[in-house]
Amino acid sequence: MENQKIEVKIDQTGKVSFDIDGVRGKKCDKITEQVIKALGILENKKLKPEYNDDDKEEDNILTHNT
Amino acid sequence: MSHFSTVRTEIKNRDHLVSALKQMNYSVKTGNYQCRGYQGNTQSVELLIENAGSGYDLGFRNNNGNYELVADWYGIKGVNSDQLINNIQSEITKIENKIKQEYAYNTVKEKLLDQGFEIDDELREDGEIRIKLSRIV
Numbered sequence: 001m002e003n004q005k006i007e008v009k010i011d012q013t014g015k016v017s018f019d020i021d022g023v024r025g026k027k028c029d030k031i032t033e034q035v036i037k038a039l040g041i042l043e044n045k046k047l048k049p050e051y052n053d054d055d056k057e058e059d060n061i062l063t064h065n066t
Numbered sequence: 067m068s069h070f071s072t073v074r075t076e077i078k079n080r081d082h083l084v085s086a087l088k089q090m091n092y093s094v095k096t097g098n099y100q101c102r103g104y105q106g107n108t109q110s111v112e113l114l115i116e117n118a119g120s121g122y123d124l125g126f127r128n129n130n131g132n133y134e135l136v137a138d139w140y141g142i143k144g145v146n147s148d149q150l151i152n153n154i155q156s157e158i159t160k161i162e163n164k165i166k167q168e169y170a171y172n173t174v175k176e177k178l179l180d181q182g183f184e185i186d187d188e189l190r191e192d193g194e195i196r197i198k199l200s201r202i203v
Contacts, residue, residue: 001202003200005198010194010196014165035173
């Protein structure tokens with residue numbers, strides 16, 4: 001069982017960033033995939049140190065145009 | 067003799083232009099109006115601000131996708147067209163950012179709740195929105 005946590009920040013210009021914890025491997029991509037598809041461009045992707053472990057966590061920052 | 071002149075802007079969205087003008091406390095009429103200038107001369111406009119200065123009007127009309135500002139600048143005293151357009155543009159940017167932010171907020175919530183996440187906390191502070199979500203899988 002995983003206790004998956006996400007903190008989403010949306011700044012004044014609509015830029016979205018995710019801070020994801022407790023998600024193993026590439027499942028974190030799956031979680032953000034639908035949001036990124038709907039909002040637009042993935043601007044920046046920072047991987048946490050755990051990236052090389054089985055347990056992988058990441059931050060995503062994206063921008064979009066309405 | 068007409069003193070009317072037009073100033074082209076980069077503004078394309080009529081709704082955002084009207085919202086920006088209202089935000090700036092202008093009373094805006096939308097529709098087909100005549101913008102009044104010197105000696106009863108008029109110009110057709112789509113948005114009208116009556117009595118913008120010295121009894122003359124300010125107007126906007128769409129010209130090939132961009133809105134242009136129309137006025138008898140000879141008659142209107144105390145209105146700087148460049149300054150006015152900059153202020154409007156600045157208001158429009160704020161409005162568009164707000165729309166983008168709300169769109170992002172709704173999208174993020176919809177897509178994450180669809181995946182079984184639940185909202186633990188939500189905060190709006192200093193113009194930023196923070197949402198904390200979790201799920202156990």
